[in-house]
Amino acid sequence: MSVSLKIENVSKVYDKTIALNNVNLDIQAGEFVCLLGPSGCGKSTLLRLIAGLDRPTKGRIYIGDRDVTNLPPSRRNFGIMFQSYALFPNLTAYENVAYGLRNKKMRNSDIEERVNRLFEMIRLSGARNRLPAQLSGGEQQRVALARALATEPDFLLLDEPLSALDAKVRLSLRKEICNIQREMNLTTIMVTHDQDEALTMADRIVVMNKAVVMQSGTPEQIYEKPENPFVADFIGSINFFNAEKGTPYGELKGKTAAVRPEKIEITRTGKDEGSTEDILKGMIADIEFRGFYYRVLVQAEHVLHGEITLAVDVPFQTAKKQKFKVGEAVSLRIPQEEVLRFETA
Ligand SMILES: Nc1ncnc2c1ncn2[C@@H]1O[C@H](COP(=O)(O)OP(=O)(O)OP(=O)(O)O)[C@@H](O)[C@H]1O
Numbered sequence: 213m214s215v216s217l218k219i220e221n222v223s224k225v226y227d228k229t230i231a232l233n234n235v236n237l238d239i240q241a242g243e244f245v246c247l248l249g250p251s252g253c254g255k256s257t258l259l260r261l262i263a264g265l266d267r268p269t270k271g272r273i274y275i276g277d278r279d280v281t282n283l284p285p286s287r288r289n290f291g292i293m294f295q296s297y298a299l300f301p302n303l304t305a306y307e308n309v310a311y312g313l314r315n316k317k318m319r320n321s322d323i324e325e326r327v328n329r330l331f332e333m334i335r336l337s338g339a340r341n342r343l344p345a346q347l348s349g350g351e352q353q354r355v356a357l358a359r360a361l362a363t364e365p366d367f368l369l370l371d372e373p374l375s376a377l378d379a380k381v382r383l384s385l386r387k388e389i390c391n392i393q394r395e396m397n398l399t400t401i402m403v404t405h406d407q408d409e410a411l412t413m414a415d416r417i418v419v420m421n422k423a424v425v426m427q428s429g430t431p432e433q434i435y436e437k438p439e440n441p442f443v444a445d446f447i448g449s450i451n452f453f454n455a456e457k458g459t460p461y462g463e464l465k466g467k468t469a470a471v472r473p474e475k476i477e478i479t480r481t482g483k484d485e486g487s488t489e490d491i492l493k494g495m496i497a498d499i500e501f502r503g504f505y506y507r508v509l510v511q512a513e514h515v516l517h518g519e520i521t522l523a524v525d526v527p528f529q530t531a532k533k534q535k536f537k538v539g540e541a542v543s544l545r546i547p548q549e550e551v552l553r554f555e556t557a
């Protein structure tokens with residue numbers, strides 16, 4: 213079964229640290245939510261409060277329509293998985309997964325059937341009699357996932373489950389977790405500070421900073437329609453036009469405009485092209501190879517507002533055809549519909 217979760221006006225204060233400041237969050241049954249934000253913003257604290265490993269200083273937590281604010285973890289029926297594998301080192305992979313079921317006094321034959329099914333799901337049937345020390349990091353995390361799922365939890369809590377793994381293993385485990393989550397339609401909250409992980413895995417991303425929720429939305433909403441400069445800057449890359457310096461789109465104090473590097477069009481400067489508000493003339497100051505694209509830094513002169521340096525991302529194939537070089541004169545076109553505008557205090 214899968215449940216909805218509700219976090220209502222939740223704050224958590226440790227001594228003098230405000231770890232969470234009036235957080236509100238509604239999570240639908242079956243939803244995959246990623247908590248994303250910089251170190252120390254309160255992600256793990258929120259997860260711990262949902263698990264009941266800690267109590268909120270203020271506010272309520274609901275599982276379905278049950279108020280669980282003062283219930284212990286054992287009454288919340290969740291599966292949990294942390295960054296460090298934390299398997300029992302002296303138990304085989306099989307016994308690690310079976311552990312919670314033995315505690316529940318389930319029949320041996322039923323335990324065996326369920327554990328075998330979980331090992332098939334994580335594709336590790338051949339390794340189930342090994343000790344954790346005889347498994348790779350990725351394999352240990354898969355066992356930890358199976359263990360978290362063994363007791364058929366109502367929801368799953370994952371705290372940076374993939375961050376200790378190398379890039380390749382991380383990618384394949386991402387897929388595996390997504391598939392399992394969708395298949396079981398299991399409400400899942402995953403903490404990460406990896407934006408790619410959040411963008412590719414989540415139904416919804418909750419971006420946090422300094423104990424508050426900055427924005428909550430689908431990956432597309434968060435990327436295409438960030439509601440504030442923090443979110444725009446934290447996810448993906450962005451060029452800000454600084455209002456103070458009087459640059460193109462930030463004429464008024466209290467307003468900031470910005471554009472992502474991949475939205476800017478770059479061409480060689482033609483003879484009869486004049487500068488306008490969306491066409492900037494400039495010179496290539498630097499070119500960085502980024503794998504499937506090049507980041508071109510252009511020192512541009514705006515017709516109204518003076519000098520500005522803009523990052524422009526050029527797909528590999530385009531860059532190869534164009535053969536841009538440092539020092540070359542170029543024109544930039546900034547499509548007006550791609551300009552993000554923020555009110556800033
Ligand atoms: N038990 C505690 N006692 C005192 N302060 C704490 C405690 N747990 C967390 N904090 C503080 O609360 C804030 C939020 O911590 P939290 O662990 O939730 O951050 P996080 O977003 O998970 O960061 P990271 O990405 O580094 O894991 C931090 O300033 C942290 O120092």
Ligand SMILES: [Mg+2]
Pocket residue numbers: 255256257403
């Ligand atoms: Mg944390």
